[in-house]
Amino acid sequence: MEPVKNERRTSTLRKLIAADRPCLIAGAHDGLSARIVEEAGFDGIWASGFEISAAHGVPDANILTMSENLDTARFIQGASTIPVVADCDTGYGNAVNAIRTVQDYEAAGIAAVCIEDNIFPKRCSFYSGVKRELVSLEEHAGKIRACKDARRDEDFIVIARTEALIAGWGMAEALERGMAYAEAGADMILIHSKSKTPDEILEFCSRWDSPVPLVTVPTTYAMVTATELFDAGSRIVIYANHGLRSSIPAMQEALGKIRKAERANAADAHIVPLTEVYRLVGVPEMKAEEAAFMPKGEAPTRGVILAAGAHPSLADLVAETPKCLMEIKGRTILDRQIEALGQKGINDVVVVRGYLKDKFPHDFVRYVDNDDYATTGELCSLHAAKTELDGNVLITYGDIVFDHTCVDRLQRSDRDISLLVDRSIRDEPEGLRPEISAPDLVVEKDAPAEGRRYIPSRAPGTATRVSGDITRDEAHAEFVGMLKLSAAGTAKVRAILDEMAATGWEKTIGGASAKTAGLTHLLQELIDRGEDVATVETYKGWLEIDSKEDLKLALRVLEP
Numbered sequence: 001m002e003p004v005k006n007e008r009r010t011s012t013l014r015k016l017i018a019a020d021r022p023c024l025i026a027g028a029h030d031g032l033s034a035r036i037v038e039e040a041g042f043d044g045i046w047a048s049g050f051e052i053s054a055a056h057g058v059p060d061a062n063i064l065t066m067s068e069n070l071d072t073a074r075f076i077q078g079a080s081t082i083p084v085v086a087d088c089d090t091g092y093g094n095a096v097n098a099i100r101t102v103q104d105y106e107a108a109g110i111a112a113v114c115i116e117d118n119i120f121p122k123r124c125s126f127y128s129g130v131k132r133e134l135v136s137l138e139e140h141a142g143k144i145r146a147c148k149d150a151r152r153d154e155d156f157i158v159i160a161r162t163e164a165l166i167a168g169w170g171m172a173e174a175l176e177r178g179m180a181y182a183e184a185g186a187d188m189i190l191i192h193s194k195s196k197t198p199d200e201i202l203e204f205c206s207r208w209d210s211p212v213p214l215v216t217v218p219t220t221y222a223m224v225t226a227t228e229l230f231d232a233g234s235r236i237v238i239y240a241n242h243g244l245r246s247s248i249p250a251m252q253e254a255l256g257k258i259r260k261a262e263r264a265n266a267a268d269a270h271i272v273p274l275t276e277v278y279r280l281v282g283v284p285e286m287k288a289e290e291a292a293f294m295p296k297g298e299a300p301t302r303g304v305i306l307a308a309g310a311h312p313s314l315a316d317l318v319a320e321t322p323k324c325l326m327e328i329k330g331r332t333i334l335d336r337q338i339e340a341l342g343q344k345g346i347n348d349v350v351v352v353r354g355y356l357k358d359k360f361p362h363d364f365v366r367y368v369d370n371d372d373y374a375t376t377g378e379l380c381s382l383h384a385a386k387t388e389l390d391g392n393v394l395i396t397y398g399d400i401v402f403d404h405t406c407v408d409r410l411q412r413s414d415r416d417i418s419l420l421v422d423r424s425i426r427d428e429p430e431g432l433r434p435e436i437s438a439p440d441l442v443v444e445k446d447a448p449a450e451g452r453r454y455i456p457s458r459a460p461g462t463a464t465r466v467s468g469d470i471t472r473d474e475a476h477a478e479f480v481g482m483l484k485l486s487a488a489g490t491a492k493v494r495a496i497l498d499e500m501a502a503t504g505w506e507k508t509i510g511g512a513s514a515k516t517a518g519l520t521h522l523l524q525e526l527i528d529r530g531e532d533v534a535t536v537e538t539y540k541g542w543l544e545i546d547s548k549e550d551l552k553l554a555l556r557v558l559e560p
Helices: 009-018 031-039 049-055 066-078 095-107 137-150 171-183 199-207 226-232 242-261 264-270 274-281 283-293 312-318 333-343 378-384 404-412 423-427 487-502 519-528 548-557
Strands: 023-028 044-047 084-087 112-116 157-162 188-191 214-216 234-239 301-307 348-353 366-369 392-397 400-402 417-422 441-445 461-467 477-485 534-538 542-544
Touching: 009 023, 009 157, 023 031, 023 049, 023 242, 031 044, 031 066, 031 242, 031 274, 044 066, 044 234, 049 066, 049 242, 066 084, 066 095, 095 112, 095 137, 112 137, 112 188, 137 157, 137 171, 157 171, 171 188, 171 199, 188 199, 199 214, 199 226, 226 234, 242 264, 274 283, 301 333, 301 378, 333 348, 333 400, 333 404, 348 378, 378 487, 378 519, 392 400, 392 404, 392 487, 400 404, 400 477, 404 417, 404 477, 404 534, 417 423, 417 441, 417 461, 417 487, 417 519, 423 477, 461 519, 461 534, 477 487, 477 519, 477 534, 487 519, 542 548
Parallel strands: 023 044, 023 234, 044 084, 084 112, 112 157, 157 188, 188 214, 214 234, 301 348, 301 392, 348 366, 417 534
Antiparallel strands: 392 477, 400 542, 417 477, 441 461, 441 477
């Protein structure tokens, strides 16, 4: 049953109880588990004393105070939209304590409380070998009358729970207590059992002679269906602790695999991506609220990492792992890129993957795929991420390690299209790194004069050529493999991508076939079309991992 908008949850629960099917409720112990219960389609949430205690790492034995349980119930209530039924143990004391319990839980928006006839402090119904006593029938009946008298909302539900069957006091005692609590004003009676079969619960239901509806908790007699219990007379069926119990083996499995392998991705098959956690806890809603109500400030920048290629130059080193997932002193290239971007506020990162795409970890980033990576170039990878090219975007190759200062320099540019260039190439003798035959070089308009002493300029320059065919004598700088686009720059790039795609990638762009073109060809095409392509300079601060020699250098100079 879908709740009516703005309807009190107490009223919703009343309607669910009166429906022609069982009201199904599942246990939760915090806001996240409450969201999962609701998404699973349950009618309500059981703020489980067992789960809440276990989540705090203590036995279910009134070790937590009423205030601690109430705080958790508030989080459960706030994280959900369906009725919450709170397991309030004994009411945390006598009738006077129970009065305050009802008042505080009702004020918190809880739809119902369940009060049991164990002595205070209680012990979990299923703990074996512990002393189990019940308060007198008269005392608990008085407590139920006090709870009913304390409520303000007539739809607020007080459930009286008897542990007579748990304590081994027999069916007659259970029926007598249930009837007494019903006559004291209880809205529902919860009959609890630790039997392995539903027989004694079904017997209780068959002998129950009162219009007050019943509640059952099939924890130990788990084979019975909710429909069978409903047909026997149970209006609410509570699955009290299955969420918590299912999470424990999942955590044990995932963490055990990480500990054994000593690497985080050993648990990938057992965990959800962080984006699923973000969704469950409301990060998209938070972003919408920020956009609606907070000062706009500078528009955020999204990171796009091009990491689809196979990179045969590294041969056996990338035979079983994508290049950007190569570890350097215990951290992958991708990890280092994400950290450097995050240090400058770029936390929304999209990776274009292709080669061995299933090897990529689930967390921290989002993915788009270029499944034609073997026959296409960076331009096609960028097109695969076209929907992510919106607003300010920083694009980087997936095989470079860079300092956060490189990101900072690009971020400061106010031009629509800005590429990061390194002037240190002028200090590097020809042939120093023979394994790199054709670095991507840049010719600039009005390039700064060379000299023995040099301070990088804060003002961007202007590129006139970007290519791997430029000679070192002609070049003023090396293209690092990073560029930043403003919203206007992004729109210009999208237009070119759409144009190339519309021709089936048969057109020439920047002097190369569009299908196999790289970022440098895109940049040259923009220049040829008269667009202003700015150069933001750095002096070192980055490494391209394109060969085993590069990898050896990275191992010498990078921190763990």
